[in-house]
Amino acid sequence: AIQLTQSPSSLSASVGDRVTITCRASQGMRNDLDWYQQRPGKAPKLLIYAASSLQSGVPSRFSGSVSGTYFTLTITSLQPEDFATYYCLQHYDYPWTFGQGTVVDVK
């Protein structure tokens, strides 16, 4: 199974900060990775698909990129509603696997 190492596991930030979260894949997998946001008690929400495509309706402050086996989610100016947990998901090979999650909380 493809392992996704997501980092950091948590971070503290302030409104307006630039936030970067990384998922490192254990092998090459094209661009078959998505990013999800999960608020407490809610289902995950798709932010980015195919590594860098912004899902319709998601604010443009969210972006995704890839370099080799390193996938990055960037939030350019953190907003109050962005304090949440973020997960990456690979669907290149079975079983699909999630990263361990990154909790973004208030500094």
Next chain:
Amino acid sequence: QVHLQESGPGLVKPSQTLSLTCTVSGASISGGSYYWVWIRQPAGKGLEWIGRLYTSGSTKYNPSLKSRATISADTFRNQFSLTLNSVTAADTAVYYCANYDATWGGMDVWGEGTTVLVSS
């Protein structure tokens, strides 16, 4: 607008079978290019992919479940279901159904989740 809703018992006894249903509206589970997916999340932990059903009827599962999971479709009722047998306390979790767009990518529609407790 696709909408998904999970349903099923909230309490299952150890060694018994967990059965959940996801009712789909706004799309046909036998049409288009979609994967119909089950995912779970133990309290305070991360997300685990359980398996998926393709519109063709093919299925894939997470080997971590040791062949205990089965995903099936009821095209008449436009539902898909998860059956997990021989459950233990480790299967206690929130279970989500989701829709993955195989054309564009990404699970853009999720159910609200249903909590299942395995306990005697």
